[in-house]
Amino acid sequence: MAYLDHAATTPMLDEALEAYVATAREVGNASSLHAAGRRARRRVEESRERVAAVLGARPSEVIFTGGGTESDNLAVKGIFWARRAARGDQVRVVSSAVEHHAVLDAVDWLAGHEGAEVGWLPVDAAGRLDPDRLRVELAAHGDRVALVTAMWANNEVGTVQPVADLAAVAAEHGVPFHTDAIQAVGQVPVDFAASGVAALTVTGHKLGGPAGVGALLLARDVAATPLLHGGGQERDVRSGTLDTAGIVAFAVAVEAAVKGQQEYAARVAALRDELVERVRRAVPEVIFNGDPVARLPGNAHFSFPGCEGDALLLLLDAQGIACSTGSACSAGVAQPSHVLLAMGADDDRARSSLRFTLGHTSTRADVDALIAALPAAVDRARRAAALRTPR
Amino acid sequence: MRVLAAMSGGVDSAVAAARAVAAGHDVTGVHLALARNPQTYRTGARGCCTLEDSRDARRAADVIGIPFYVWDMADRFHEDVVDDFVAEYAAGRTPNPCLRCNEKIKFAAVLDRAVALGFDAVVTGHHARLGRDGLLRRSVDVAKDQSYVLAVLTRAQLDRSIFPLGDSTKAEVRAEAARRGLAVADKPDSHDICFIADGDTRGFLAQRLGESPGDVVDAVSGAVVGSHTGAYAYTVGQRRGLHLDRPAPDGRPRYVLSITPKTNTVTVGPAEALEVSEVRATRPVWTGGERPTAPVECEVQLRAHGDVVPATVEVSADGLAAELRRPVRGVAAGQAIVAYRPDPAGDVVLGSATITG
Numbered sequence: 001m002a003y004l005d006h007a008a009t010t011p012m013l014d015e016a017l018e019a020y021v022a023t024a025r026e027v028g029n030a031s032s033l034h035a036a037g038r039r040a041r042r043r044v045e046e047s048r049e050r051v052a053a054v055l056g057a058r059p060s061e062v063i064f065t066g067g068g069t070e071s072d073n074l075a076v077k078g079i080f081w082a083r084r085a086a087r088g089d090q091v092r093v094v095s096s097a098v099e100h101h102a103v104l105d106a107v108d109w110l111a112g113h114e115g116a117e118v119g120w121l122p123v124d125a126a127g128r129l130d131p132d133r134l135r136v137e138l139a140a141h142g143d144r145v146a147l148v149t150a151m152w153a154n155n156e157v158g159t160v161q162p163v164a165d166l167a168a169v170a171a172e173h174g175v176p177f178h179t180d181a182i183q184a185v186g187q188v189p190v191d192f193a194a195s196g197v198a199a200l201t202v203t204g205h206k207l208g209g210p211a212g213v214g215a216l217l218l219a220r221d222v223a224a225t226p227l228l229h230g231g232g233q234e235r236d237v238r239s240g241t242l243d244t245a246g247i248v249a250f251a252v253a254v255e256a257a258v259k260g261q262q263e264y265a266a267r268v269a270a271l272r273d274e275l276v277e278r279v280r281r282a283v284p285e286v287i288f289n290g291d292p293v294a295r296l297p298g299n300a301h302f303s304f305p306g307c308e309g310d311a312l313l314l315l316l317d318a319q320g321i322a323c324s325t326g327s328a329c330s331a332g333v334a335q336p337s338h339v340l341l342a343m344g345a346d347d348d349r350a351r352s353s354l355r356f357t358l359g360h361t362s363t364r365a366d367v368d369a370l371i372a373a374l375p376a377a378v379d380r381a382r383r384a385a386a387l388r389t390p391r
Numbered sequence: 392m393r394v395l396a397a398m399s400g401g402v403d404s405a406v407a408a409a410r411a412v413a414a415g416h417d418v419t420g421v422h423l424a425l426a427r428n429p430q431t432y433r434t435g436a437r438g439c440c441t442l443e444d445s446r447d448a449r450r451a452a453d454v455i456g457i458p459f460y461v462w463d464m465a466d467r468f469h470e471d472v473v474d475d476f477v478a479e480y481a482a483g484r485t486p487n488p489c490l491r492c493n494e495k496i497k498f499a500a501v502l503d504r505a506v507a508l509g510f511d512a513v514v515t516g517h518h519a520r521l522g523r524d525g526l527l528r529r530s531v532d533v534a535k536d537q538s539y540v541l542a543v544l545t546r547a548q549l550d551r552s553i554f555p556l557g558d559s560t561k562a563e564v565r566a567e568a569a570r571r572g573l574a575v576a577d578k579p580d581s582h583d584i585c586f587i588a589d590g591d592t593r594g595f596l597a598q599r600l601g602e603s604p605g606d607v608v609d610a611v612s613g614a615v616v617g618s619h620t621g622a623y624a625y626t627v628g629q630r631r632g633l634h635l636d637r638p639a640p641d642g643r644p645r646y647v648l649s650i651t652p653k654t655n656t657v658t659v660g661p662a663e664a665l666e667v668s669e670v671r672a673t674r675p676v677w678t679g680g681e682r683p684t685a686p687v688e689c690e691v692q693l694r695a696h697g698d699v700v701p702a703t704v705e706v707s708a709d710g711l712a713a714e715l716r717r718p719v720r721g722v723a724a725g726q727a728i729v730a731y732r733p734d735p736a737g738d739v740v741l742g743s744a745t746i747t748g
């Protein structure tokens with residue numbers, strides 16, 4: 001099998017898996033006062049320090065959560081609620097048109113249920129946000145904005161955003177800035193303090209850790225109303241018995257991913273460039289999507305004119321090649337990607353897209369397998385799409 | 392062969408897919424998303440097109456161990472089945488949407504796409520036999536037989552179809568599903584029209600066609616005996632729900648004899664006036680052999696689960712005419728007439744056509 005879907009999830013690192021298994025064998029609730037509890041707490045706090053150290057945060061700024069979706073929801077809803085509680089007219093949320101659904105739908109939910117108003121920031125054809133647009137937005141509405149949330153790097157087309165510039169604009173207006181850095185950590189340099197953001201989401205399963213564990217880095221002066229109430233763990237912001245084994249494995253993976261980032265990015269970007277070059281040669285009509293330079297090293301994203309991404313995926317899957325259309329399902333049916341639509345693609349182009357993402361286990365053999373299968377798949381997908389012509 | 396199994400989320404299509412794997416085919420499962428808005432379709436047990444059905448189908452595919460995808464056929468289904476359904480009623484005919492779905496969606500849009508993608512055939516869980524001789528026959532389970540709704544398929548469509556269930560009874564299929572660990576083993580059968588959420592066909596049509604009040608006329612006396620809010624809501628042979636203002640002069644029950652969209656009239660009459668001995672039909676399809684040149688002695692079925700009547704079928708330039716050996720009540724335009732040749736190995740579908748009168 002050629003696994004070209006590392007942005008969906010990537011294999012666990014051996015050291016993370018070993019750390020998980022070793023820790024999971026130990027009993028202990030990190031909130032307990034006895035020796036077993038103390039041991040668990042030590043593991044959790046060591047993990048917190050490890051994560052903080054490699055991501056440029058203070059240990060007290062690390063809140064462990066049940067993964068990326070929870071961290072995004074905690075940041076978006078929690079900061080919104082806290083800001084509105086502090087000042088009733090701070091009800092505007094500024095976000096981007098290309099966010100992951102974990103942010104997008106949380107923002108939409110606030111608009112639908114909590115009376116939030118939303119300012120959506122557009123992107124250019126490469127999927128890039130423009131800090132000047134944020135400046136205009138905040139100049140117009142700044143005193144009423146509860147938070148700005150914009151991702152560090154896009155999970156579909158791989159475009160990396162000018163996060164530090166955006167955060168600086170938000171800081172000028174005293175507005176907290178949250179970034180979903182799930183796709184960025186371990187792929188590009190990420191430093192919480194240096195970036196100037198107030199909150200940052202990271203998750204385990206995109207960087208060699210387990211799924212279902214992640215963190216929200218939350219600056220100490222930023223309040224967030226909890227989503228989960230209970231035992232008061234994690235600064236009272238996130239109650240629930242800590243997943244000691246998951247947190248330990250997560251920290252091992254974060255540390256390895258961040259420490260190895262440069263070397264990883266160089267190797268994977270070279271392989272990705274080769275993939276792009278060979279796909280272009282095999283299918284000359286392809287359109288390469290996203291920013292060619294400000295881009296995640298493992299991401300290659302194409303539109304195949306005249307094809308449906310769904311059909312290509314089925315055909316490549318049958319040849320043992322795993323990739324993604326990147327589109328979300330609504331009611332079980334694939335919708336054209338909101339990211340590509342926001343970049344100005346029409347419905348057909350959005351539906352003709354496929355994402356190939358490389359990761360730490362990728363090799364040239366994966367690219368070879370893709371190139372071997374792709375031309376025939378494109379040919380067939382084109383024939384199937386031609387049936388769609390209106391009668 | 393590389394085959395595509397259409398998986399509705401029900402027990403039949405799940406077992407059909409499993410049998411296709413057992414027969415050595417390379418099988419891919421596909422669930423057809425037919426609803427533009429799945430919430431409006433029948434939920435759970437009774438429908439075939441809800442999210443729950445989609446999840447049931449996916450779970451079955453996982454158990455069987457085959458790839459599984461959802462294909463969005465909502466637009467095609469809407470145009471070719473739902474809109475057609477409404478238009479047929481508006482024209483005073485009684486359509487069969489399952490038959491239309493087979494003709495236009497499952498064995499047309501889906502099959503064409505499958506072939507383009509490199510598949511050799513489509514597998515479904517219909518209860519009918521399609522053997523090596525290429526003849527379509529009734530299922531061994533006559534009560535569950537679905538050859539009637541497949542009889543519209545052309546030779547080319549049948550040549551790319553596989554029906555693995557025709558030699559089994561429904562009870563055997565359920566038992567096999569349980570044996571194979573398929574959770575849909577005891578899921579109830581679907582009976583109703585999947586795109587009419589509450590089963591209220593009349594309300595569904597009224598919503599789309601609007602109210603259009605008109606007269607109910609008695610065929611015997613010629614008198615207006617009642618009124619209706621839309622002639623399209625009636626079906627030939629219908630007795631209930633006529634709400635006549637006046638009882639018929641002869642005091643006997645009245646049935647719908649015909650619907651005339653032009654004058655927006657529903658004509659009613661006594662039961663014997665419903666009796667028909669000759670049926671005309673158009674758009675014939677012959678799959679049981681060559682198109683006949685001489686009159687054929689056979690049996691005909693005039694609606695799904697309807698009685699079977701011996702008949703002589705004569706082919707005309709634009710269709711066929713069937714002389715029924717005994718009169719039949721409630722023959723509705725828009726339904727299919729299917730001709731069968733009785734056979735101990737399963738009655739053979741000779742052909743079908745759409746009833747015009």
Ligand SMILES: Cc1ncc(COP(=O)(O)O)c(C=O)c1O
Nearest residue numbers: 067068069100102155180182203
């Ligand atoms: C950008 C982005 N945000 C959020 C998520 C959700 O994270 P998780 O799967 O940990 O809930 C993902 C991945 O699924 C992602 O790529």
